[in-house]
Amino acid sequence: MCREQALTLRYGLVGTGMMGIEHINNVAITPGAEIAALFDPSETSLSRAKEALGADADPQIFASSAELANAGLDAVIVASPNHTHRAVLEPLFDAGLNILCEKPIATTIDDSRWIVERAAKSPGIFWTAMEYRFMPPAAQFVRQVHELRAGNLQMLSIREHRFPFLVKVGDWNRFSANTGGTMVEKCCHFFDLMRLIVGSEAVRVYCSGAMDVNHLDERYNGRTPDILDNSYTTVDFANGVRAMLDLAMFADGAENQEEITAVGDRARLDCLIPTGDLVYSPRTGFRQPKAVERTHVEVDARALAAGHHHGATFYQHQKFYSALVGNGPVEVTATDGLMAVAIGTAAEISARERRVVTMDELGF
Secondary structure, three states, X not given: OOOOOOOOEEEEEEOOOHHHHHHHHHHOOOOOEEEEEEEOXXXXXXXXXXXXXXXXXXXXXXXXXXXXXXXXXXXXXXXXXHHHHHHHHHHHHHOOOEEEEEOOOOOOHHHHHHHHHHHHHOOOOEEEEOHXXXXXXXXXXXXXXXXXXXXXXXXXXXXXXXXXXXXXXXXHHHOHHHHOOHHHHOOHHHHHXXXXXXXXXXXXXXXXXXXXXXXXXXXXOOEOOOOOOEEEEEEEEOOOOEEEEEEEOOOOOOOOOEEEEEEEOOEEEEEEEOOOEEEEEXXXXXXXXXXXXXEEOOOOHHHHHOXXXXXXXXXHHHHHHHHHOOOOXXXXXXXXXXXXXXXXXXXXXXXXXXXXXXXXXXXX
16 A cells, blocks of 8 residues: 555554553554544443543444454554454454554464464555564664674673563453463563564573562452563574573562663673663773763654653554555564564473473474
8 A cells, every 4th residue: 555644544443451542642643644443342441542532533433343344444453452362353354454463463373373374365564563673772772783783693681670560451461361471471572672683583492480479469250360470581593692581570660671782792782771871882801991882862752751662652653654655664574473472482381391492392
């Protein structure tokens, strides 16, 4: 599809919870796009979405994604709970719509493969919403790694020290059956970043993790949450690079929620979020003076105010719009979404069975 920028594209939104509201806020500051239709079975969530859209908005409200699929929309954003994605997407694929689907694209490898197959056959574009790629400091970090500023990449580490999982409608995110598990639900972002930065595919995964602090006293209709709240994960890639993820979901007092470090044969490069700094540390030799360079990456103030991902959702929407009007590529494909789910699934198996998991066990 190729359209003039002046023509406003009409988006539908499936799932109007916290992430759905973030999409509403960011579409509102994306020239040429508007939210024209909503579907969510929760009246409370719908009410909040209407409030976020503003008093002048008059979105169509639908009772299912199948009804919304036939509303003459230009694109649909899927931000419903993880375990609903396949069912929500089926009528959207049937209608040939353009789709931006929140991560993880599904909770299982089988459902993710089904989405890849349907996306390949669809006339519309499919974009997996991996917001972390589009955080300006992270995007600049990736560019510099690919430009070999640190030399040939040997090691990559990602640390996320953050707050616990937030409360969601129906408490769906407290159970691995609904989320795919923490290593899929939360950490697919980081496994996607690893693939993007390393430029290779994972071959083996080892994860040590547990639920040690959060949710221990919570009960939902007699059920106890089963989601990990901390882990260390090591991923070996086919090109020989090793990557590591350090996750703690009870460390909300940390200055930086994300710290990404690439170590090459010539230097180390760090990315700090939300402080927004890149730190370049070239090798100087034993007992020689350090030569550290620190730069700050600015983020549009409107983008920061419109969401909780350091402006990433705003920048992602600009690129999604460009892809819709034929002015740019799809930067995060359904296959990217599948591979992030696959590594996360391997990590979940590894943590629970306390063993190394090879990706060929899972068919990769």
